[in-house]
Amino acid sequence: ELKVEQNPLFLSMQEGKNYTIYCNYSTTSDRLYWYRQDPGKSLESLFVLLSNGAVKQEGRLMASLDTKARLSTLHITAAVHDLSATYFCAVDSSSGNTPLVFGKGTRLSVIA
């Protein structure tokens, strides 16, 4: 059974600081996704990572994937208040029409 673990689950950080969210998964997978969710809202796709060593960046967020370690990271650079949200990683089981298995999410709060 595929399991996805994120840490930390809660993160309070000051504006301007850097931090990393970690996502570990238990079995081989070809695809890892990062989503952002604002309170009461849907899931906004941030990154899709497809291969070992993949790195993608969008603004202050950078995601990477190490398939050998079964680890993805979401790095936040110089945080701003607008980044406050819950961030989920999700992995699919690579068996055709595959449901996503989500981590528990990291609730990020950026404070001044």
Add this chain to the structure above:
Amino acid sequence: EPEVTQTPSHQVTQMGQEVILRCVPISNHLYFYWYRQILGQKVEFLVSFYNNEISEKSEIFDDQFSVERPDGSNFTLKIRSTKLEDSAMYFCASSDNRGPVREQYFGPGTRLTVT
């Protein structure tokens, strides 16, 4: 830009009642999914649907749940006799599942409150 839509945005129902949640997937997508998220918790897979039949379902998706694609555009989730623990946000997603990305696009969700 095409998007997944869901109705209603919020549904309040009494325990034991039947509810139908509706979704309109992106028009050229072939794979459809329902997920749920209990308040403050992670997103959980319920069921996937392809070629007019269920392709995979989770343990959560018991006999009280059913899905249907009644016409060429709608994809519905029915809960026959709602329980308090069915209160959650229900998300519909669709994908074309072609190519390496196979990204699932999520709708805005339906908040179901069972009283």
